[in-house]
Amino acid sequence: MPGSYLVVELTNRCSLKCVHCSVAEAGHAHHASTGYLDPALFDGLIDDLVASGGGFDALILFWLGEPLLHPHFTALWRRALRAAVQHQTFGKVEVHSNGTHLGEARAQALLNAAAVPQVLHLSLDAATQPTYLAVKGIDRFALVERNVEELVRRKQATGARWxxxxxQFIVGANNHTEVGAFRARWEGLCRDLGMPVRVAAGHVPPGEDAVVFFRQLDCPTAEEQEASNALFRAEMAAQGLDLPARAAEGERVAAENRCACSGFWKSPVVSWLGELTSCTRDNLLENRIGSLRDQPFSALWWGADQAGRRQRVAGGDYAGLALCQRCFIPRSLNHSDLDEASIARQAAHDAPLLEMK
Ligand SMILES: C[S@@+](CC[C@H](N)C(=O)[O-])C[C@H]1O[C@@H](n2cnc3c(N)ncnc32)[C@H](O)[C@@H]1O
Ligand code: SF4
Incomplete structure (x- = not known):
C-alpha cells in the first residue's frame, strides 16, 4: 500500500530527554519499565512477513527511545536489509537517531551499498550547546556534533551509497532562533565536502542527496498545534523554503476526528515488548491489537478483528477507540494520506474475514 510503514521499537530507553518527547514526561507509562526488543521476536516477525508475502513501503526501526542503544542493533539492521533485498519485504529501511551512540560498529553497519534505500534521520534540533541542553534535556552537544560530522566525512570518503x-531540526519555541545557524552548519559541511545536499521543510523530498530537514512539532493539544504550526510557517518563510500545501495554507486543526485514519491501514507499530497497535501516538497502547509473543504479526494485522476496525473507521465510526476520538493528527502534516482506492483494495481482502466472523 503506498505510504505504508511498519514501525518496530528496538528500545524505549534513551540517552537524552528531549522536552517534546514522552521520554521526558515524568511518570509516563510507556517508560515505566524499559528494555530492548528480543532479537528472536524480530526474527519471527521478519520470517512471518516473508512467509506470508506481506510487505511495507518502509520499515521504521524506532519508536520512543534511542534505537542505536540496542545491543544487537547491527544484527537487526542487517537482518532487515536482507529481507528487503531478498524478499522485497520493505521498500526502504529508515532509522532516526540522536547520534549519541554512533560508534565504529554501528557506523560500519549503517554505511553500506545494499540494494535497498536506507535513510538515517539525525535528530539534532540545535546549533549551539545552550539550546541543545534546553531542547534535549542532557548536554551531549559536543559528542553528537563530533559523531555526526565523523559519519558525514566517512560516508563521503568511502563513497557509501547509504x-x-x-x-533534522524540529522547530519549536525553544530553538526557532537557530534555524539559520543549523542550516548553515550542516549544509555548509556537506558543500565543503562536495556532498550533494538540499534544504527542505515539512516533508523529506525523494532522492538520495543529504537533506537539512525542518520538521513540524507534534503537540499534545489542538491549540498548541496551531500556535506551533504558525511559528513553523513563519520560520520556513524567512528561510525561503516551500511548504507542503496543507501547512502553507495554515489549515485549522480540528480536535474532532471524522476522517478515516490511515494508521489502521498503513502503519502497524510494534513496541519493544512485542505489543501491536496502529498508531505512533498510541504510546499507552490503548488501541492494542495483540502481542507478537502470542500470535504472528500477519494473523493480527491482516486478521478479522483488525478488518472489523478498518470497516468501522472507514465509515468514520471510532466507537471504542477513545484515543482516536480526540485526535487531530489525521489532517496534520506529519501523517500519511489514505485514499479511497487503498480503502477499497483492503476492503476486498478483508471481506471474507468479516463474513466468517
Ligand atoms: C521519539 S524519537 C526516537 C528516535 C531517536 N531517539 C531520535 O530522537 O531520533 C523519533 C522521532 O520523533 C521525533 N519527535 C519526538 N517528539 C516529537 C514531537 N513532539 N514532534 C515531532 N517529532 C517528534 C524525533 O525528533 C525523532 O525524529
Ligand atoms: S532522543 Fe529521541 S527518544 Fe530520546 S528523548 Fe529525544 S526524541 Fe525522545
Missing amino acids: PRLVF
Whole structure:
C-alpha cells in the first residue's frame, strides 16, 4: 500500500530527554519499565512477513527511545536489509537517531551499498550547546556534533551509497532562533565536502542527496498545534523554503476526528515488548491489537478483528477507540494520506474475514 510503514521499537530507553518527547514526561507509562526488543521476536516477525508475502513501503526501526542503544542493533539492521533485498519485504529501511551512540560498529553497519534505500534521520534540533541542553534535556552537544560530522566525512570518503543522511531540526519555541545557524552548519559541511545536499521543510523530498530537514512539532493539544504550526510557517518563510500545501495554507486543526485514519491501514507499530497497535501516538497502547509473543504479526494485522476496525473507521465510526476520538493528527502534516482506492483494495481482502466472523 503506498505510504505504508511498519514501525518496530528496538528500545524505549534513551540517552537524552528531549522536552517534546514522552521520554521526558515524568511518570509516563510507556517508560515505566524499559528494555530492548528480543532479537528472536524480530526474527519471527521478519520470517512471518516473508512467509506470508506481506510487505511495507518502509520499515521504521524506532519508536520512543534511542534505537542505536540496542545491543544487537547491527544484527537487526542487517537482518532487515536482507529481507528487503531478498524478499522485497520493505521498500526502504529508515532509522532516526540522536547520534549519541554512533560508534565504529554501528557506523560500519549503517554505511553500506545494499540494494535497498536506507535513510538515517539525525535528530539534532540545535546549533549551539545552550539550546541543545534546553531542547534535549542532557548536554551531549559536543559528542553528537563530533559523531555526526565523523559519519558525514566517512560516508563521503568511502563513497557509501547509504544511508541517505537527514539532518533534522524540529522547530519549536525553544530553538526557532537557530534555524539559520543549523542550516548553515550542516549544509555548509556537506558543500565543503562536495556532498550533494538540499534544504527542505515539512516533508523529506525523494532522492538520495543529504537533506537539512525542518520538521513540524507534534503537540499534545489542538491549540498548541496551531500556535506551533504558525511559528513553523513563519520560520520556513524567512528561510525561503516551500511548504507542503496543507501547512502553507495554515489549515485549522480540528480536535474532532471524522476522517478515516490511515494508521489502521498503513502503519502497524510494534513496541519493544512485542505489543501491536496502529498508531505512533498510541504510546499507552490503548488501541492494542495483540502481542507478537502470542500470535504472528500477519494473523493480527491482516486478521478479522483488525478488518472489523478498518470497516468501522472507514465509515468514520471510532466507537471504542477513545484515543482516536480526540485526535487531530489525521489532517496534520506529519501523517500519511489514505485514499479511497487503498480503502477499497483492503476492503476486498478483508471481506471474507468479516463474513466468517
Ligand atoms: C521519539 S524519537 C526516537 C528516535 C531517536 N531517539 C531520535 O530522537 O531520533 C523519533 C522521532 O520523533 C521525533 N519527535 C519526538 N517528539 C516529537 C514531537 N513532539 N514532534 C515531532 N517529532 C517528534 C524525533 O525528533 C525523532 O525524529
Ligand atoms: S532522543 Fe529521541 S527518544 Fe530520546 S528523548 Fe529525544 S526524541 Fe525522545
